[in-house]
Amino acid sequence: MANPQLTAYISLVTTSGVLILLLFIYSFVKRKQTPFAYTFMLFTAAQCVYVFGHAFELASNTLEQIKHWTMVEYAGMPFAAALGLIVIMKYIGKTVSTKTGLLMCVIPFISFLMVLTNDYHHLFYKGMYLRADAPSPMADVSIGQWYIVHGAYTFGCLFTATTLLVRRWRSTKKAYRFQLATLIISQLLPMSAAFVYLLGITPYGMDPVPITMCVTASLFIWSIAASRLLTIVPIAKESIFESxxxxxxxxxxxxxxxxxxxxxxxxxxxxxxxxxxxxxxxxxxxxxxxxxxxxxxxxxxxxxxxxxxxxxxxxxxxxxxxxxxxxxxxxxxxxxxxxxxxxxxxQEQLKKLAYYDGLTGIYNRTQFLVEGRALLEEAGGKPVSLILFDIDHFKQINDTYGHETGDQALKHIVSVCQRFMLPEMPFARYGGEEFVIALPSAKLSEAVRLAEDICKALQQNTLHFKGNAIDVTSSFGVVQQLSDTETLEAILRRADEALYTSKKEGRNRVTAAA
CATH class of the missing domain: 3.30.450.20 (PAS domain)
Structure with missing residues (x-):
């Protein structure tokens, strides 16, 4: 006649297995909505193998059958602890790479191999025999060296997972604390049960861990229904901070x-x-x-x-x-x-496009007009002069040497002029080959002197480009504002007339407006 206590125990263990199987199915169905679904599926699959294997072990009639189902148990039980730790780490927002996960499963894999081959080395169990005091066939064991390694690693995984979760309690919002409590219990109960089992104080030396899984699986299901555990997971503050x-x-x-x-x-x-x-x-x-x-x-x-x-x-x-x-x-x-x-x-590039000439890097016509008007407004009765000049025979340079050389001639002009420029002098490319300089607080004589210095410097500095030596000269028109009311446009018109006079009289010269 079957022992009622054993039957009840097997029923509870089987119930644990069924509940865990439901969790596996749920995580599979919700795998696209669960951040770590596949890890949780592996975790519950390992638990299922362990729990159902233990149920069949309890229902065995011979020592050989017990040994067989013990091997089945160890295809799941050692991995469950490591996979559970990985699940917890992912829940709290820690990154666990595939390589790290595999390394965490090395000792469980060795434990499984040790159980499979125990008859050849007895490193896991020194011996396995039927208990004389048990009401039905039950095995007792004498532990070997690797069993200690396996037990320490399993306990370490459970303890580490529990510690990680407990440390999160204060920083976890109340809405997620039920989830957190469920996970803490899911680690704490098996750890406590395993400790009691190792002390040898359970009836007939039966393993109480599978029964505790009935409680933890029920809590998981309750937490899933109440707070959508697995599908809604809090993001760790540290993860947000670091990402x-x-x-x-x-x-x-x-x-x-x-x-x-x-x-x-x-x-x-x-x-x-x-x-x-x-x-x-x-x-x-x-x-x-x-x-x-x-x-x-x-x-x-x-x-x-x-x-x-x-x-x-x-x-x-x-x-x-x-x-x-x-x-x-x-x-x-x-x-x-x-x-x-x-x-x-x-912004700097847009500024350059809006304010500066793309080829020479100095102000463009639009920006010079802005700067020039501002300069006239701020003059306060002080003299303001302008120098307007362009390159002599520029079209001939382009036609003879090409447009690339023409571009170099423009840059050459700017390079020579900048030797004489002061920061307060707006300098711009006014047209195709035409340039303008504004001189604040400068009389006409000072502007003429500067124009003549530039004219002379251009004449003395030949442009050398692609094996060609090219004389690049300019004609200048210089003016001074006649009165505080004279506009910039009016000043520029007079400067243009003076420039035209320079060209008419032979180019490469400076003409001051009357």
């Missing part, structure tokens, strides 16, 4: 660096593990050349900062905000750096 594209530096109340994310390491050349604990008041001036803002003005501060990098000058939008506790007291601050280097470069 942010913006660089973030965390400062304590004393403005010392206490943490930073991965993105900021590539942004701040001075940042490394050695600066943890260093005051930002020391680091910031070395980066920007300016003092770090005072605590009073720091909250909500936004400013653009620049510092050298391997690719040149990098630009960042710095945003600083205070971190406060529940009472509103400042306990630290966050410094966020957003890379705007490409945006800044694009």
């Amino acid at each position: 942010m594209r913006e660089g973030v530096i965390v400062l304590d109340a004393n403005r010392r660096i206490i943490d930073y994310n991965h993105a900021v390491k590539g942004m701040v050349p001075l940042l490394h593990s050695g600066v943890i604990g260093t005051s930002m008041d020391d680091v910031w001036p070395r980066l920007t050349g300016r003092a770090f803002p005072d605590d009073v003005s720091v909250d909500g501060l936004e400013e653009e900062v620049h510092w050298p990098s391997a690719d040149g000058l990098s630009s960042y939008q710095a945003r600083i905000s205070l971190v406060t506790n529940k009472k509103g007291d400042a306990i630290g601050m966050l410094l966020m750096l957003i890379d705007v280097t490409e945006q800044r470069m694009l």
